[in-house]
Amino acid sequence: MAGVLDSVNQRTQLVGQNRLELLLFRLAGQQLYGINVFKVKEVLQCPKLNEIPGRSGVVRGVAHIRGGTIPILDMNQAIGRRPLEDIHECFVIITEYNRTLQGFLVRAVERIVNMNWGDIHPPPKGAGKEHYLTAVTEVDNKLVEIVDVEKILAEVSPVNETISAGVVEDGLSERVVKKQVLIVDDSTIARKQIQRVVESMGIRTTLKKDGREAIDYLRSIIADGQDPYNELIMIISDIEMPEMDGYTFTAEVRADPKLKDMFIILHTSLSGVFNAAMVKKVGADDFLAKFHPDELAKRVNDRVLAITGEDLLSENE
The missing domain is CATH 3.40.50.2300 (Response regulator)
Incomplete structure (x- = not known):
């Protein structure tokens, strides 16, 4: 695991070539999931978590990492399934979205794969409106589901969409x-x-x-x-x-x-x-x-x- 993300910062040459790299992980079952490496800051064994009052149900607690306090969300629970068990054996994927850090609790982290965006497809039309997928792809003839993390974060901590007074000109x-x-x-x-x-x-x-x-x-x-x-x-x-x-x-x-x-x-x-x-x-x-x-x-x-x-x-x- 120590070497999985060693070269993340050197992967920027993929950007602009319609390519990406996915970090593959698993939750409660055998289904493979993916997240773009560029969103990932670090992967580590689940540290000790401290509970916080009034937390959202999918937030298992907060962890003190690299001098900061980061909320840890149960990815399995966030997509509508049961909470992961034996979390001390799980891993945390530290990500940065919208200028904030958060960790996602997962059962196991597999590897990084190099992909072309042309091989990443929208979710099947029959998946319904309430699914948590933003895309799907195939790796070694196995389906990989790419989770809509922004949907999870919006549900856990809804963002303010109100424009402040004075930002928009009258009559615009x-x-x-x-x-x-x-x-x-x-x-x-x-x-x-x-x-x-x-x-x-x-x-x-x-x-x-x-x-x-x-x-x-x-x-x-x-x-x-x-x-x-x-x-x-x-x-x-x-x-x-x-x-x-x-x-x-x-x-x-x-x-x-x-x-x-x-x-x-x-x-x-x-x-x-x-x-x-x-x-x-x-x-x-x-x-x-x-x-x-x-x-x-x-x-x-x-x-x-x-x-x-x-x-x-x-x-x-």
Whole structure:
């Protein structure tokens, strides 16, 4: 186990090549699960856990790790199953999502596998609306389920989606009444969070679940004889997505003469300095570590002001 993540920090060369590496793990049974290595900070044997008053049922306790206190969530319980037993024999995967650290209790950690996002697929349509999968793939002829961690975290600790007063200019939506924001994200929870913030500003949205769907949608606008620049204010895209990741999607947009100037924000829970470098490399206009409603709203607000070419503040004075 000591060597499983030794080279995580050297794996950034995969980013931008529509590739990822999955850390495979198991819960109560033989089913294999996966999590993107870029979200993982550390894997360790489950340390001593301290209970906290009023905790969520899936939080088994907190652990003191590297000088900090981190909540430890039972992954098996979080996806609607029974709590893991004999947790002293379990492992904890320390992850960073949305600028916060948390640990996920799992039965066993297997290995890291190198994958192409083209081999990562959305969950089967018959899986229903309440499942906890964001994608599925196959490794050695075995199904690997990729858990929608953002859904788990939203249920354990719901995020604030309210925009603070003064962030959005008065009358903003009236300037772009015929335009919309394209939101691209494989997580249902993440898509809806962004959608609710943007629509609370009075701006319409279109939702797509991966880069392939998004690029097809943009090209369909052109095929219908419409100008995507007249239709869209901006594109807000996740990075981690099945079929086509956000970096590859951005590169595809920039390579298309009819789309190359679309305004793109990469909006992701992935952390690390490499993101800023990759944003520049693939030609995205901005990067936002999700999720913060004020920061998101300000980006949309500023973009609307930029494309309308008018200072709403001076008009309202």
